[in-house]
Amino acid sequence: MAEQNMVQALNTALHEMFEGDARILLMGEDVGKNGGVFRVSEGLFDKFGGQRVIDTPLAESGIIGTAIGLAVGGMRPIAEVQFMGFLYPGLDQLFSHAGRLRARSVGQVSVPLLVRMPYGGGIRAPEQHADSAEAYLTHTPGLKVVVPSTPYDAKGLLYSAIEDPDPVIFLEPIRMYRLGRMEVPEGRFTVPIGQARVAKTGSDLTLICWGAMTHLAMTVAEDFQKRGIEIEVLDLRTLAPLDRQAIASSVAKTGRCVILHEAPRTGGLAGEITALIMEVAFWYLKAPVARVTGFDVPYPAYAWEDFYMPNPERLSRVITETLKD
């Protein structure tokens, strides 16, 4: 088994999938000759040609809308959006069509569409290249939303996503693309959509996170462990549909919960997860559910990025608060 970072794991998965299923296409801006701006599609164009690895005109609505048609028409398109901050011209296609066609056609039309995009901050990117807009998508009925935080999960979730009969939005945390390597099996394997992962077990507090925030969560949890406090880190991996069972059983066990995300606070997914905890684990709570998030400001130019991003100090402070009796 080879050690791979997330870009390599995704790239290998794409190569394998293209070999295995001639209906699979990749389409987007700079995905062909250039191999994608993060090189996730490196080598695909040379191997599978421009009919399957398609450099499209610069238009997100066109990319996603055309991919919807291709999916309905029997192909298996993977649409790439260059950065999540540039998804917005294509949102109408997700909101009004991808998420609704099955329901509107009373089950007669399936949209087996996969939309991939890098998202999130932490790499000093130019303005508007660091958005975490997952809440718009999880709020949209009909869409599934997944976020790997490790190379293994990236590959396994990509296989699940391409095989799913419904539209799946696949968010790739930019900061995790090349941060850390791990063994990733060759060939097909799946990580089921809808299943969270206990990244670290613990009994004192549940720390819920996804994407690049999992990295921060693990660092802080290990720090607390040195002081004898056992934090359970729950990496959600799928944001829609949420793994109610995993959240319920972890919070029931620990009685305390902190939710961590880099998206702005108001209307962020932490609010939804908190409500879910009220429904499934309220009577087990020993302290109010707390959240550590980005602020309610547009993601700032990178000179302010360190202020914006949740960091070990902010997270530790809120965890310590929540651990108080």
Place this chain on the structure above:
Amino acid sequence: MQAWPIYRVMGDDANAPNLVSDDLALRIYKDMVLLRTFDEKALNLQRQGRVGTFPPSLGQEATEIGSAYALSKKDWLVPSYRDHGALYVHGVPFENVILFAMGRAASLAGDVRALPSSIPIATHLPHAVGLAMAMQMQGEESVAIAYFGDGATSEGDFHEALNFAGVFKAPAIFLCQNNGWAISVPVSRQTASPTLAQKAVAYGIHGVRVDGNDALAVYQTVKQARERALSKEGPTLIESLTYRLGPHTTADDPTRYRQAEDLVPWRGEHDPIVRLGVYLEKQGVLGPKDLDGMKKDAQEWVNQAVEAAEAMPKVKPIEMFEHVYAVMPPRLVQQLQDLEGGVQ
């Protein structure tokens, strides 16, 4: 079928008279040299880690500078990320551009009629239409000009903006810099139309192609578009044919998608600075040593701007919160307190 000639005033294949005075041409030339010097400096600073990702306009100086000289300071400039040259001519100091590249939001100056450079492609074009309409509604003698690339013509907002501008006869100018590339994607992949200018026809507005490396032709084209707009003849789509000599940004590696030979027709005697220099020498207003002097001046000037930018005080958390709304709402006051509490 309408023909789409490329408007050109310099060189052997000129097809239109030059109306630009030597004095003005010389000023345009100086600023083109300054822009090139600045871009080269910024590329160096990026390599040294002193500024972040930077999009140089190498090769596009004639369009950047020539176009902006044709504007009045009362006009609204609605730029993309590569238009610091035009913004500079319009009044934004270079220090501000450097601050912008340092990840500090300062690509503007308060008294300059310009919007912040649009990062999302083409989505700023409708703003230019609205600004143009606002100028007209208030009886101002000003237009709005949007700057964008060839790739932008594929986005829906490009088409919506042209259509609105046509319907409302907005005094707007759409300046499309066809520099051959949208990152790695050639313009032939953006459209099956032989030209970008002809897209104007579908919206009932004026369309024109200009040699984008001919600064004087660009100047005149924008000036004419401006006059049309102000005399209520409606908006103009300008396709300015130029070439991106550098990488898309410092994060881009052009060797992955284009060959060194691709640059040949755009380098040397075709370089916009060389072309205007040759013209000015012929006119007898530029001596063989003048360019060196201008370069030296430009370097000093740019170095000063960099020093000024680097001497700015460190950023503070409050700056991230204070301009989100006119009045900071309680939840942001609270969040700022939380952050500052943690920072201390």
